[in-house]
Amino acid sequence: MSTVSVRYIVDDVDAAIAFYRDRLGFSELMHPDPAFAMLTQGDLRLVLVAPVPAGHPGGGSRPMPDGTQQRPGGWNRFMLEVPDLAAAAGKLRAAGVGFRNDIVTGIGAKQVMIEDPSGNPVELYESIRPEARLNR
Amino acid sequence: MAADSLDVLRLPVVPVEPRPRFADALLRQIAAAEAGGADPAAVRADPAGLRDNPTVRYFVSDLDTAVAFYRGRLGFEEELVSAPGFAMLYRGGLRLLLSVPGVAGAGAPLPDGSLPSAGGWNRITLQVTDIAGTVEALRTAGVRVRADVSTGFAVRQALIEDPSGNLVELIEPAAGYHERT
Numbered sequence: 438m439s440t441v442s443v444r445y446i447v448d449d450v451d452a453a454i455a456f457y458r459d460r461l462g463f464s465e466l467m468h469p470d471p472a473f474a475m476l477t478q479g480d481l482r483l484v485l486v487a488p489v490p491a492g493h494p495g496g497g498s499r500p501m502p503d504g505t506q507q508r509p510g511g512w513n514r515f516m517l518e519v520p521d522l523a524a525a526a527g528k529l530r531a532a533g534v535g536f537r538n539d540i541v542t543g544i545g546a547k548q549v550m551i552e553d554p555s556g557n558p559v560e561l562y563e564s565i566r567p568e569a570r571l572n573r
Numbered sequence: 574m575a576a577d578s579l580d581v582l583r584l585p586v587v588p589v590e591p592r593p594r595f596a597d598a599l600l601r602q603i604a605a606a607e608a609g610g611a612d613p614a615a616v617r618a619d620p621a622g623l624r625d626n627p628t629v630r631y632f633v634s635d636l637d638t639a640v641a642f643y644r645g646r647l648g649f650e651e652e653l654v655s656a657p658g659f660a661m662l663y664r665g666g667l668r669l670l671l672s673v674p675g676v677a678g679a680g681a682p683l684p685d686g687s688l689p690s691a692g693g694w695n696r697i698t699l700q701v702t703d704i705a706g707t708v709e710a711l712r713t714a715g716v717r718v719r720a721d722v723s724t725g726f727a728v729r730q731a732l733i734e735d736p737s738g739n740l741v742e743l744i745e746p747a748a749g750y751h752e753r754t
Contacts, residue, residue, distance in 0.1 A: 440666035441627035442698035444742060473726070480666050481627035484698065496725025497742070501732075511693015513739060516628040516670070543678035544659070557695060560630060560679075 443515050444484040444497060446507045447555040450474050453485045456553050460534055461517065470495055481515060509555035522547045522563035626663075630670040630679060632691045633737040636660055639671050642735050646716055647699065667697065691737035704729050704745035 447453040454474050457463040463476040463483060472487040473495050486498035488507050493499060500506050519525040522540060526549050530536065537550040537558060546562040553559060633639035640660050643649040649662040649669060658676025662669045672679040674689045682688050701707045704722055708731045712718050719740060720732040728744040735741060 441629075442700070442744075443627070443629060444696055444698055446694045470726075479627070494726060496723045496728070496730050499723070501720050507694040509694070511695055512689040512691075513631045513693050513695055514629070516630055518628075538683045541678075541681065544655070548679065 440480050442482045442484060444486060445553070445555075445557050446498060446509045447485050447487055447553065447557065448509060449554065450485050450487050452554040456534075457483060457485075460529060460532060461559065472498065478517075483515070509553075509557050512558060514550070514558040514560050516548075516560040516562055519561050519563055522549060522561060525561055526551075626666055626668045628668040628670060629697055630672055631735070631737075631739050632674055632680070632689045633671050633735065633739065634673070634691055635736065636671060636673055638736045642716075643669065643671075646711060646714060647741065664699070669697070691735075691739050694740060696732070696740040696742050698742040698744055701743050701745055704731060704743055707743060708733070 445453070450468070450472060454465055454468065454476065457476050457478075458465060461478070463478045466475040466477050466482070468474040472489050472493070474485045476483045476485065484497065486495065488498050488500075489495055491499055498507050526536070526540060529551055535552040535556075537552060540547055540549045542565070545566045546564050548560055548562040550558045550560050631639075636654065636657060636659075640651060640654060640662065643662050643664075644651055647664065649664045652661040652663055652668075654660040658673040658680050659678065660671040662671065670679070672689070674680045674691075675682075680689060708718060708722055711733055717734040718731065719734050720730075722729055722731045724730075724747075727747050729747065730742055730744045732740050732742055
């Protein structure tokens with residue numbers, strides 16, 4: 438069951454669906470509107486929305502009350518754990534996926550940031566300490 | 574110099590002991606589950622299952638302020654805080670990592686020198702049962718509301734900001750709305 442929901446703003450919902458499905462193993466749950474899709478992987482539900490005008494029935498990606506448009510990008514992201522980060526990164530790079538950085542070694546994990554077709558970051562990580570896998 | 578494998582990897586050693594508050598919260602959750610009153614998915618009693626917990630990283634300008642906000646206003650539990658740059662919180666199945674830009678690890682500058690920052694429009698979505706009441710209570714508590722309650726396809730939603738300007742979306746499903754999967 439999807440217990441956690443994340444919303445990403447994308448320029449092109451169809452391109453985003455293809456990316457998350459084909460590159461990162463998400464499944465498409467629904468795509469009832471050109472500006473809206475719901476994908477899932479494990480317990481994560483990923484809602485993809487394209488910016489819509491103020492009068493659009495879909496409420497998640499309308500402009501703010503002051504007229505500011507929502508847009509892709511930023512640095513906040515969801516993270517996916519992979520057993521072999523170097524292998525996963527190599528595969529994605531070969532498939533033409535964009536990277537913001539090279540693999541860096543942090544305190545609890547090796548990590549790297551890829552971008553979806555709209556430039557939203559997704560972080561892939563490989564735990565290198567038991568604490569990073571949470572809980573003992 | 575001690576021949577420690579961490580030295581070889583040149584990894585800084587940081588305190589990672591769970592805080593007593595977290596231990597208390599976990600015990601409460603387990604007790605509630607055993608009493609049959611809680612969503613089993615919210616109980617992280619099986620360490621093997623934790624790896625699958627959806628994880629989100631937010632950048633925040635001040636760690637303590639952010640931890641206080643997510644704990645005090647949105648009901649997150651604290652797993653660990655490693656000042657000055659990193660904290661790990663939970664809410665139900667969600668693991669939320671807070672990172673401070675400029676601090677080594679996830680906060681480090683990119684190869685081109687750009688620094689991660691708070692903000693943007695991508696966000697976590699938290700389901701609530703009374704969105705109007707929740708937003709009003711948050712507003713009264715001084716939380717910034719970026720977009721007040723509005724109605725979408727099957728939910729009512731609102732956008733609030735954490736102290737660093739990161740968005741958190743609150744949703745209340747409409748009557749008759751069935752959760753998918």
